[in-house]
Amino acid sequence: MNASLISFVLRRVLTVLPVLVGATVFTFVVMRLLPADPAAFLASGPGMGAADIAALRAKLGLDRSLPVQFGLYAWQLLHGDFGHSFVTGNPVALDLLQRLPASLELACGGLLIAAVIGMPLGIAAALRPGSLFDTACRALAVLGGALPGFVIGVFLIYLCYFKLSWAPEPTGQIDAALSAPRIVTGFLVIDSLLAGNMTAFASALGRMVLPSLTMALFALAPVMRMTRAAMVTALASDYIRSSRALGLPNRLVLRYALENAGAPLITMFGLIFSYMLGANVVVEKVFAWPGIGAYALDGLQAADYSAVQGFILVVAAVFAAVNLLVDLLCGWADPRIPRAA
């Protein structure tokens, strides 16, 4: 660890601040200002009069000026106070922290499947641009882009669970009869494996297959398209032509091209990961997955604004963290990216 690397990392950390500030402003505007009157809504129960509403407004700070309200709001967030959910009765921060690993597990599983299938297809298409295989891949990508996640999920359940009984019941992360393993990473599949609990591992893995497959089908088209684009660019470059002219074996040439396509590929995975965090909402609903997306939807239906607002902030924070990681990995994958910039 030298000084220039540390200052590079620090500068990168500073660049995600605008996203976090933007997210805070966004949730403040959307969740606190747009709803007609949160106090009137909360106090709409029977036996609540104008005095109760006024008291609630004072308690929520709604009688102060906007900048003061925003300041109070940001202050609470900085202290980890995301408010209380009146659906679960718990602090929102606690609820989200418990559910976040389930969502991340799903997104990671989906991304992994999409990468394992999509990258070889994209590379093969880039090797023979314009071929029948390339055209078929492109058609597949267009078709994949037209498939809504909820349609895929719903019919995967019908086919694999109802018709063929291959998949376990689409209700949550693990069989309700099994006790969950001790939480280490929060990823149920990994935790059960660490605990050596093979029954729990099999159940958790089995229940992950269909939802991650749904998520993967979402990501497959962009993975394939972007891998192809990155490889076409790399293969068209001078060093590849030189390597071919030198008579290097194809395997080696391909490796050089892949190494150089590394940085754009890492950027692509970062983009797709954040896109999948949005797709999570729908997939979690279809599979009754206990993640933050399902939590936000439940909150939404009950007009539980603290829950929805907490969800948006967490997603923004995860997104910022992923972007930071992408930046750092790109610097590692491509030494030409200047660290001073």
Add this chain to the structure above:
Amino acid sequence: MKYGSSALLLALFLALAIAGPAVAPYNPLAYALADRLQPPSLHHWFGTDALGRDVFSRTLAAARTDLPAAAAAVILSSLIGVSVGAACGYLGGAIDRWVGRVVDVMMAFPLFVVAVALVAALGNSLTNVVLATAVINLPFYIRLVRAEIAARRQLGYVMAARLAGCGHGYIIGRVLIPNIAPIIAVQISLNLGWAVLNTSGLSFIGLGVRPPTPEWGALVSDGAQYLLTGQWWVALGPSLVLVLAVFAFTLIGDTAHDLFSPRSAR
């Protein structure tokens, strides 16, 4: 073949949306409890749902909800996005930097989540679903138009227009925008597909239309409840039509892209 088939698909969908009620075999809202959950047959092409309503008629009627909603969202976001993007690209400077920053932050969020939050805050109605869809598509137009205009503002024909005494408004509206119209057209047709996906996705999770109103995402969500008891047809018909509609728009966008940028077509 590709041009023909995509145009044909689009024409089919427009015709169905316009002629929908006239050709629908049943009233999409009429209950017929005696005919509940019938599998597809000659009388009911897509079967019937739990209230005996004809799924085919409902799917047809839903085109009249989804297509105008998607079109309205795309018109709204393209009008605002093109104006803002053109202003930024042409003027540059502080406005450009600040708008660019806001757009970056917007793109930073998973956009579907932004749409969910907007509908939650504004109130659960179809109008707000359209508004939210328009908002989340804005950054794409702003970025695209900004970049294209910025690349052209110093070109000879723009200089000539300026020397001829044309005002900035005239140069943006009558010289630059017509020059990038094909690029905007491609974006609009791709965008229509996303807008349909977004509208139906929001409806699937319960945002947007109110129950008896037929809408593709809501129809799939409704049918999903009967999948696990074996009545697959309630969800299948609307799913297929929805996928076909999005596919048609994507294909049109792809075709338009090939037509307007022959150099990048392979």
